[in-house]
Amino acid sequence: MTHVEREQWDVVVVGAGGAGLRAAIEARRAGARTAVICKSLFGKAHTVMAEGGIAASMANVHPQDDWKTHFRDTMRGGKFLNQWRMAELHAQEAPERVWELETWGALFDRTPDGRISQRNFGGHEYPRLAHVGDRTGLELLRTLQQKTVGLQQEDHRETGDHEARLKVFQEFTVTRVLKDADGKVAGVFCYERETGRFLVLEAPAVILATGGIGKSFKVTSNSWEYTGDGHALALLAGAPLVNMEFVQFHPTGMVWPPSVKGILVTESVRGDGGVLRNSDGRRFMFDYVPDVFKDKYAETEEEGDRWYEDPDHNRRPPELLPRDEVARAINSEVKAGRGSPHGGVFLDVSTRMPADAIRRRLPSMYHQFKELADVDITAEAMEVGPTCHYVMGGVAVDSETAATVGVPGLFAAGEVAGGMHGSNRLGGNSLSDLLVFGRRAGLHAARYAMSGAGGGAVAARVEAVDVEAAAAEALAPFAGPDGHAPENPYTLHQELQQTMNDLVGIIRREGEMAEALERIAALRARARRISVEGHRQFNPGWHLALDLRNMLLVGECVARAALERTESRGGHTREDYPGMDRAWRPVNLLCRTSDGGGIALERTLTEPIRSDLLALFEREELAKYLAEEELGSEELGS
Numbered sequence: 049m050t051h052v053e054r055e056q057w058d059v060v061v062v063g064a065g066g067a068g069l070r071a072a073i074e075a076r077r078a079g080a081r082t083a084v085i086c087k088s089l090f091g092k093a094h095t096v097m098a099e100g101g102i103a104a105s106m107a108n109v110h111p112q113d114d115w116k117t118h119f120r121d122t123m124r125g126g127k128f129l130n131q132w133r134m135a136e137l138h139a140q141e142a143p144e145r146v147w148e149l150e151t152w153g154a155l156f157d158r159t160p161d162g163r164i165s166q167r168n169f170g171g172h173e174y175p176r177l178a179h180v181g182d183r184t185g186l187e188l189l190r191t192l193q194q195k196t197v198g199l200q201q202e203d204h205r206e207t208g209d210h211e212a213r214l215k216v217f218q219e220f221t222v223t224r225v226l227k228d229a230d231g232k233v234a235g236v237f238c239y240e241r242e243t244g245r246f247l248v249l250e251a252p253a254v255i256l257a258t259g260g261i262g263k264s265f266k267v268t269s270n271s272w273e274y275t276g277d278g279h280a281l282a283l284l285a286g287a288p289l290v291n292m293e294f295v296q297f298h299p300t301g302m303v304w305p306p307s308v309k310g311i312l313v314t315e316s317v318r319g320d321g322g323v324l325r326n327s328d329g330r331r332f333m334f335d336y337v338p339d340v341f342k343d344k345y346a347e348t349e350e351e352g353d354r355w356y357e358d359p360d361h362n363r364r365p366p367e368l369l370p371r372d373e374v375a376r377a378i379n380s381e382v383k384a385g386r387g388s389p390h391g392g393v394f395l396d397v398s399t400r401m402p403a404d405a406i407r408r409r410l411p412s413m414y415h416q417f418k419e420l421a422d423v424d425i426t427a428e429a430m431e432v433g434p435t436c437h438y439v440m441g442g443v444a445v446d447s448e449t450a451a452t453v454g455v456p457g458l459f460a461a462g463e464v465a466g467g468m469h470g471s472n473r474l475g476g477n478s479l480s481d482l483l484v485f486g487r488r489a490g491l492h493a494a495r496y497a498m499s500g501a502g503g504g505a506v507a508a509r510v511e512a513v514d515v516e517a518a519a520a521e522a523l524a525p526f527a528g529p530d531g532h533a534p535e536n537p538y539t540l541h542q543e544l545q546q547t548m549n550d551l552v553g554i555i556r557r558e559g560e561m562a563e564a565l566e567r568i569a570a571l572r573a574r575a576r577r578i579s580v581e582g583h584r585q586f587n588p589g590w591h592l593a594l595d596l597r598n599m600l601l602v603g604e605c606v607a608r609a610a611l612e613r614t615e616s617r618g619g620h621t622r623e624d625y626p627g628m629d630r631a632w633r634p635v636n637l638l639c640r641t642s643d644g645g646g647i648a649l650e651r652t653l654t655e656p657i658r659s660d661l662l663a664l665f666e667r668e669e670l671a672k673y674l675a676e677e678e679l680g681s682e683e684l685g686s
Contacts, residue, residue: 052248053245053246057081057249059082060249060254061490062258063086066185067464068093070482070486072196076490084216085220086216086217088219099316102145103476106166110175115140120664122135122470126618129294129633145480155187171369200214222236222281226514227455231286231455233254233456233457239522244583252457259273259274261439262274264603270437276598280597282443283639284601288638289466290442291440295552296438296440297619298312302417303433307420311416315476320397323400325396327388333365336377345366370618378392394432438463439606471617527579552603556620565607568607575593601641612637615629633674
């Protein structure tokens with residue numbers, strides 16, 4: 049029998065980025081003994097790469113901003129596929145979450161009168177992003193770490209043990225969510241990446257906060273941890289994923305040199321006045337304003353430039369369209385032969401701001417390009433292009449509690465949770481999303497764990513047979529292929545990334561996605577023959593072999609849902625179905641594991657949007673998105 053250590057907790061949080069730490073803090077404050085599992089070192093989560101700011105309608109820069117405007121912008125950005133109650137809660141609660149961060153020690157940039165500064169971002173009607181230069185994610189995570197340590201110090205003063213009520217397990221990977229005989233969550237199975245030792249954390253409530261899926265794609269802004277772990281854990285536990293076809297390709301990633309291709313160039317560059325030009329020197333975004341946005345965006349460069357100083361009497365420049373629109377426009381310019389020398393376009397802020405202002409407002413971008421590409425962004429343009437950045441789809445959750453559908457005791461928050469952003473996420477909404485729903489997940493997981501339903505840590509019981517099965521699954525790559533030629537995990541990963549990049553990328557076609565599904569099925573069969581050498585200590589090949597299970601599952605979800613949705617909406621663009629079809633507006637696609645180990649799709653309809661929220665929009669605008677039967681009362685939009 050494989051040796052496996054066991055510990056008991058009330059709540060286990062998988063992931064130590066912004067959503068995970070905010071959830072852990074809230075669960076601990078609610079009285080739950082909480083364990084946090086961190087795939088990398090504590091403080092190295094991908095949240096630090098969120099540079100631009102936290103979207104919250106605090107009205108510090110523009111007095112007319114409010115939660116209703118933020119809600120409208122979020123729904124427009126998501127093309128009305130958003131889980132509207134999540135969008136409402138997010139818009140209402142985001143300001144309080146930012147002010148809370150400030151009381152915990154976050155050092156935001158300030159307005160001249162001393163309030164938290166807010167900047168413009170794509171898709172937001174007013175300057176709304178609270179920021180710390182272009183290092184906002186780093187400051188957010190630092191603040192949450194500091195709060196976590198502060199709670200541990202409180203516990204030490206009371207109990208003599210820093211980890212009595214809140215403990216962080218660094219460099220551990222979870223491979224299974226374990227359930228009891230009644231189908232309720234009972235804990236997780238994980239291993240320590242350095243030593244390979246196995247550990248079971250028994251708990252009646254588990255929160256998934258693992259982030260995204262970008263490492264399934266060849267060109268991505270995502271860090272190495274983003275292998276779809278939480279998405280796969282939820283699937284394998286019996287929870288569905290919703291709308292996985294919607295993958296956001298951030299319009300501006302680095303394109304040169306090849307070693308850094310895909311690294312994020314923050315939207316703050318455009319929010320602070322940066323413009324996009326093609327190889328002819330032309331500001332091409334004016335050619336790509338969709339009809340649904342025409343009344344909101346400038347028609348001339350002069351009007352767009354005036355907007356920065358006088359937004360009340362001018363329309364915003366089209367460089368600040370939602371990300372999906374900008375990414376498609378860049379892709380079109382490159383395909384038309386008007387791209388930059390290395391296959392992107394030019395992003396220029398050097399002619400828009402003084403050099404000292406650029407270094408002050410965009411310090412990370414200045415150093416990133418100077419060190420990695422030998423480009424001085426205060427004097428010359430950057431070469432940028434689309435990069436896989438964010439997945440709008442994710443674990444289907446309850447809007448109020450962040451509880452997953454169908455698995456009692458399982459919760460999800462942050463990028464791993466689906467629904468909030470609809471078909472496309474607005475920049476800045478990710479950080480406020482993880483704060484709002486990280487808190488909600490932690491609060492409701494703690495309440496569940498200590499209620500009659502959860503029963504507390506003592507009630508969580510993991511069966512020995514389930515632990516043995518999880519251990520056997522983790523050790524399988526060491527057994528080698530039974531009578532077959534061994535497969536290398538690095539080779540399979542490269543083939544998967546190339547498949548997703550080429551066949552399920554920014555522009556999609558029926559035949560290519562069908563081919564992608566065939567390739568993924570073949571890769572899954574080959575993955576069963578993966579063989580790794582050595583032992584469990586310091587073995588990155590073994591880690592990748594286990595991650596591949598997750599990436600293959602998630603890759604199939606994306607491809608299968610993208611093939612099913614015969615329209616173009618947000619982050620999902622079908623060349624063979626280029627228009628947005630109003631009949632698809634209320635349709636959600638759920639992915640579940642099938643009996644054969646693959647993915648099965650199910651169509652469901654969203655709950656109708658509440659009438660008072662629909663009334664925030666003009667009826668003419670709603671008619672561009674909603675089906676006729678959804679428009680309802682003639683009074684809407686009046």
